[in-house]
Every structure is written in C-alpha cells, then in structure tokens.
Amino acid sequence: MYLYPKWIRAWHILNSILFIILIVTGLSMQYTGKKDYVLVVGFEEAVRWHNISAIILTINYIFFVAGNLFTRNGRYYRVKREHFFSDLFKQLKYYSWGMFHGEKHPFPVTMERKFNPLQKLSYILAMYVALPLIIISGLGLLFPEIVVKGLMGVSGMLLTDLLHITMGFFLSVFMIIHVYTCTLGKRPESLFRGMITGYHATEDHYDLED
C-alpha cells in the first residue's frame, strides 16, 4: 500500500542525514580532547557544520509541521485518551513476547493507522517536544545575546546548553531505537525500502513497522 507520499520521504531522508551530521558534530564539540579529536572533525569544523546543518534542519522541521497541518498526514499523530495506556502495554507486550510466539500484530498498519501506539507516542515526543526544544535552545546557543542572563543564580547559557545536550541525547537514543525497530518489518530491510519507494509491504506473519 502506498503509505509514504513524496514530501514525507523527501523530508525524512533530509532529516536523517542532518541528524547524523548533527550527532557527529555535536559529540565532537562536547567530547573532543585537547590533543586529539575524538571524532573525525575538529571543534572548529564541527561548529561550522553543526550550525549549517541545524539551520537546514530547522527549515526542514517547519516544512514537516506545515505538511502535517495542511495535509491529512497530521491525523496519524492524533492521540485518543481512551485505552491509551492499555494500548501502549499491548504493543509493548507484542514486541517483548507476542512476536516471538506467533501472535498477530495488535495494530496492523492501514491507510488510517500508520503508527502503532508506542510509535505514535515516541514520534510525538521526538517531533513535538524534543525537536522544538532542541531547536529553540540551539538558536539560543547560536545567538547567545538572546539568552536570559541567568535563572535563580544559574547561568542562562548553562541551562540552555544542558537542555540542548539532553534533548540531543534523547534524540540520538530515539534514532537508534527507530533504526532498530525498522528492521522489524516483513523482512529486515522491507521498511527501509518502503521509506524509499513509498510502498509499505504488508504481510501476514509479522506486520511490524516503526
């Protein structure tokens, strides 16, 4: 079934490339030593590429939000209050038990339901909580003059940066889990293929995607 329209795929591939650049350069800035660089790029290069990628990511993010506002894609992110926790638990149980015991996927992918409950929650947290926070704090670090001087005796830059690196860390963790769960399709590579071709491979025995 044709699940991923062109604009989603374009946004997604650009986003993923930028994520990787931002993680590598971000780690370079935070963890380079005095004598040798931990990662391939040095601090100076890392700052430059981090800034450039971050600005492109911000524009790409605005494109993503606009896409979800003005196309029907936004409906996949809507959360219903009822059965929220029980649905999450069902999905979690499937990943940790059911899928090894031949159980059916509790929330198979349809045109009306692209994400399972766990996916939906993690995508909402990543895209609508972590990403705005990392973009805003990042802008603060890019233009330090706009950051509040201090809050309760703590340097504003420190708070901004702690927020930035914490979100960066969570998004990195998100990305690793995201990439791993993407191997849970019909075949390990089918979901990756789907994100390139736009077609989601449906199958009978395990219909997992993330």
Place this chain on the structure above:
Amino acid sequence: MKFSIFRFLILLVFTLLVSLKANGIFRVQSESINQDSAAFISPYEEDNQRCFVCHGQSKYTYKNETLGRDIKALMFSERIIRKDEYYQSNHKSFSCTDCHSSEYANFPHAGELRMEPRLNCIDCHGGDETYHFDGIEEEYKQSTHFKLEEEGFSCWECHDPHTYKISKRTSQNLKETIAYDNAICLNCHSDFDRFELLTDHEEINILKKHDWLPNQSAHMASVRCIECHTQINENLPVAHLIKPKTEAVKRCNECHSQNSMLMASLYKFESKEKRKDGFFNGIILNQSYVIGANRNEYLNFMSLIIFGGILAVIGIHVFFRINK
C-alpha cells in the same frame, strides 16, 4: 492526553531544577569585590595637591608675570593624572616627588626636567616576592614587546604607574577584570595614533583579525587577550610573555576541552576547585559557559548507562528473534 504529557514534562523539569538548587549544585559565591579605596587619604595629600591643581584636569590656570594676568590653558592630555584614579591606584600612597624630581615644585618647570630618566618597575620592585617582578622582567625580555624597547616601549605602555591597580580576580568581578585587562592591550592595539609611536606596522583591525572566532563578542567579553597571546607560566600570577601573533592559540580545543587551558590562566586563582558538583572546570560556570570544557561527569555517566542499556535490550531482542 497530549496535555497531561506536557504537564508532566513541565513538572519534571521544575522538580529537577529545584532539586539541583536545593543540593547546592549552582551555589553562587559571595565574596567581597575589590574594596573601594576612593576614601584613601594620602599623607602627601597637600604636597600632591600642588601638582594636581594643574595636572588633575584638562584645564589649568597660571599667572603670567610678563602680562601680569591669569592665563587659562589646556593641559596636554598625556600629562593629565586624574586625582581620583590616582588615589585608587596601587601607588596611591606615594608623593609625586618620590618618583619625579623635586624640582617640579617650581613653576614654570625647567625644560631639562623633561629629560629626567624614568624609573622602571624593577627599579623599585626588584626582588619582591608577592608579584614576582623578576620573573615578569624575565618574561618581558622574551616577549614580542621587548623588541620595541628601543623604540620606547616600557612597562608603562601597559601599566600606567599613576592609575594602574592590580585587580584581585574573584568570581564576582571577573567580567570587570577581563574588560580592564583587555583595555590595556586595546589602548595601543585599537588606537593607531599610539600604535604608530612604536611601530611602522599597518593599522590592525582587531575585530577583522578575530572574525574567525564564532560569537566574537561573547569571546571578547569572557576571556582576556592574554589567554591566547601569552605563554602560560605556572609561577607567575599573570603571564607576561606575549608571543608573536603567529604563535597565538587558535585551536578551539585548547579551551573547549576537559583540560581547558583557561584553568591555568584566567581561572588559575580559583582552579583548586577543579570539579564543582560534577561539572568539569566548574569554576568557569560562575561567569561563563564553555562548550566542551563544562561537561558534567554525572550526566556523562548517566548517558553511558542509558546508552548501554538500550544497546543491551536491542541485543537481547535480536537474540530472541534469531532463536525463537
């Protein structure tokens, strides 16, 4: 649902901040700032006042005997010593004639007095143990400024003996100290008239020369010129070996790393507190935030645990997928 997740996050951040605060993670040090010594009363007040009458401000008045009337004139700006600045300086307790000829007591001053040799720091401070002037002299002789000595460069170019005051660096007044110290360099390096007195070099645009620095103004307000332009010396309170520009520090990592160079220079007086509540080079946090230098060991540790945990869970999951 969205709303309650949002509320939960706000609560989480708030609790975190409050607990950090309660644990004293971000203590603010309260030390007394440099004491104001404007109220100082010199034993030579009266004697000095005879000089300040004319040299204390931009205008002076003298009686022209020939014309038989009072003449008002402008004081040459290089000969003006502001009284309040003098009485706040390190040399405030001296009489003008301790260093200048007593003949200056006569007006008009004799022409040849201009030729009197000027004292140098080491003439009085040789052998001192507080500021290590001998060490400073030694460093100065190796510094790039020393080659200008024949052109007239001396200690006074940076440290005006009439107004110079040593600034005791504390976490409270650090930004002021940085501005004071940088002004010493900029006095010549951003004032071409003064710069020209000593060298034939072309005019330097300091801001352009440093435009490779990201967030230039933040850097210039948070560190001193000498951080990058001098050789660090553990035995001197302030390094005086100004290196040629080609040897200036240009690698970001010298400061932006766990063994930040700043701890041996700008923050050396307080660097005993190497770590503060888990932040490496924590003392810097009182004034600034330095990416890469202010990483936190607890956060590092926590992130490694979480990261390891995730990989372990994935590993186990893969194992069961293969062996189901």
